[in-house]
Amino acid sequence: MKSLGRHILVEFHGCSAEILNDVPRIESSMLDAAKEAGATIISSVFHHFSPFGVSGVVVIQESHLAIHTWPEYRYAAVDLFTCGYSVSPWVSYESLKAAFQAEHGSAIELNRGQLELLEKSDIDLGDLRDQATQKLMPPKISRSVWFTDKNENIALSIRHKGDRIFQERSPYQLVEIFDTFKYGKMLTVDKMVMCSEKDEKAYHEMIIHVPLLTNPGVREVLVIGGGDGGSVREILRHPQVEKVTMVEIDEVVVRASRQFLPSLSSSLDDPKLELKIADGIDYVREAADESFDMVVVDSSDPVGPSEGLFNPSFYKDVYRCLRPGGVMTAQSESPRFNQEAFVDLNHCLKGIFQPDSVHCYLAFIQTYPTGMWSFTYCSKDGTHPLQDFDPVTAAEFSAQHDLQYYNSGIHQAAFCLPTFIQTMLNVQQSAQ
Structure with missing residues (x-):
């Protein structure tokens, strides 16, 4: 191991514009990319921006995967940072390239925290470290994914549980159902809220x-x-x-x-x-x-x-x-x-x-x-x-x-x- 972490800066070109504007699909793809690389997922936060674009981050025990998309250009910028060498960011790279249907991908890897330039301090945590280690438990994944109903000036965002319950594009419109935290199941048509169980x-x-x-x-x-x-x-x-x-x-x-x-x-x-x-x-x-x-x-x-x-x-x-x-x-x-x-x-x-x-x-x-x-x-x-x-x-x-x-x-x-x-x-x- 020559460095503390591996940092890959990624560009995906010629992606599916529809996918790059789809918050649940992007969040799911980023989670899958982390899992396939062997990472331990801590939390995810994803938002949709008006009128196009998704931004989000998956926090992993080994660092993070972050993204911002420009659907109108069929382009996504991705940031893959993993600490140590037990998790390979290149596995995540290949997973996301396929998920976004990218025609072309490019990346540059940076070694973060090169060891030959660092001097390790001798810190002895003693019993405190041993007690903390004994109490370690697998992290509970927290997902923060939002549906946004908006026009060019006003937006309403509602947090849901991440995965769509239903999605089908009819001859007329895109019909979706999400499971939200506050309003139960919510029906949307062409990204507009129609109704929710509790409202x-x-x-x-x-x-x-x-x-x-x-x-x-x-x-x-x-x-x-x-x-x-x-x-x-x-x-x-x-x-x-x-x-x-x-x-x-x-x-x-x-x-x-x-x-x-x-x-x-x-x-x-x-x-x-x-x-x-x-x-x-x-x-x-x-x-x-x-x-x-x-x-x-x-x-x-x-x-x-x-x-x-x-x-x-x-x-x-x-x-x-x-x-x-x-x-x-x-x-x-x-x-x-x-x-x-x-x-x-x-x-x-x-x-x-x-x-x-x-x-x-x-x-x-x-x-x-x-x-x-x-x-x-x-x-x-x-x-x-x-x-x-x-x-x-x-x-x-x-x-x-x-x-x-x-x-x-x-x-x-x-x-x-x-x-x-x-x-x-x-x-x-x-x-x-």
């Missing part, structure tokens, strides 16, 4: 019970999207509902939710439900006039297959297929995170429904960026969500079903908008 009730209870407890006469409901099943579960708590038609474009979302999110998907086999794997935009376009009492637009953000659900032509068809007195409710984005989409949709709906029949309301959803999320209640010459609301019935319903977010007070307070949102919507309306 989903705020979303599903508010999008469903606000309209249904204001409109107890609803018998037939159409749900566009909602493949996780949470909205259907809440709808079917109302015994007067005779039929629910759910139109979800992506069967992968339904399949993943059935398998890994049973607390949400429990009602997807209910006999009152007719589940259609189809394009909701096409379905509404072809639906007969005045065929539903209520329509729920439970969509993801306005990108990919959901982009058309933020289009005026879609909502004109929704209006047409509602019966007189019918109601529509939709998730309408965050006033902060998706401000442009939020304002545009509000204006769009006021142009289709009467302006005084369109009502924005809010919920606090911790796993969505900024925490503030909006829904929009629209009626077709029907009820007002506050003037026609019975708080006593709502309170009884909430207690009967042990609802976790919705109650009669929340129902009323949700329509009390902060001044900046009132101003935002009024400015948009007056500018047109």
Whole structure:
């Protein structure tokens, strides 16, 4: 042994851009590289950066493996440092080159702490060292891996347990499920949080019970999207509902939710439900006039297959297929995170429904960026969500079903908008 440690500075070129932007896959590859080299893993910490790139480190008993990636250049810079000669950093090098599908790799090795230049001190720890040695136990591996939902200015990061429970790229989008420390299993689509086991009730209870407890006469409901099943579960708590038609474009979302999110998907086999794997935009376009009492637009953000659900032509068809007195409710984005989409949709709906029949309301959803999320209640010459609301019935319903977010007070307070949102919507309306 000529040195205390071996330090390899590595560059990988022509890697898979998708892999280099995938936090769990990179963390897993780095852990595997350490194990294959015979290292003892202590901890790992990995983060995703906006809009591209992953940075992380695996701390090993013999030192560390570190990385930063530039997916847009298909390039990764890696730092492999091992103390002594029992662990070979070159084994890790070959492992990572294969894992990242690199077309080319280069490295330079530095000997750290060359022994001929060092003088060893004579330090006698005596009994203290012997006692410490007797107490040594194998280290417990600590993993710190984060999922980040972000735009160019705002990000929300949630720590998960490192390995994906589910991943599949459908013809429409990337569907993934992670097991998080604070929120249980979490469904994401194209790197955006859709729902989590411990936080989903705020979303599903508010999008469903606000309209249904204001409109107890609803018998037939159409749900566009909602493949996780949470909205259907809440709808079917109302015994007067005779039929629910759910139109979800992506069967992968339904399949993943059935398998890994049973607390949400429990009602997807209910006999009152007719589940259609189809394009909701096409379905509404072809639906007969005045065929539903209520329509729920439970969509993801306005990108990919959901982009058309933020289009005026879609909502004109929704209006047409509602019966007189019918109601529509939709998730309408965050006033902060998706401000442009939020304002545009509000204006769009006021142009289709009467302006005084369109009502924005809010919920606090911790796993969505900024925490503030909006829904929009629209009626077709029907009820007002506050003037026609019975708080006593709502309170009884909430207690009967042990609802976790919705109650009669929340129902009323949700329509009390902060001044900046009132101003935002009024400015948009007056500018047109």
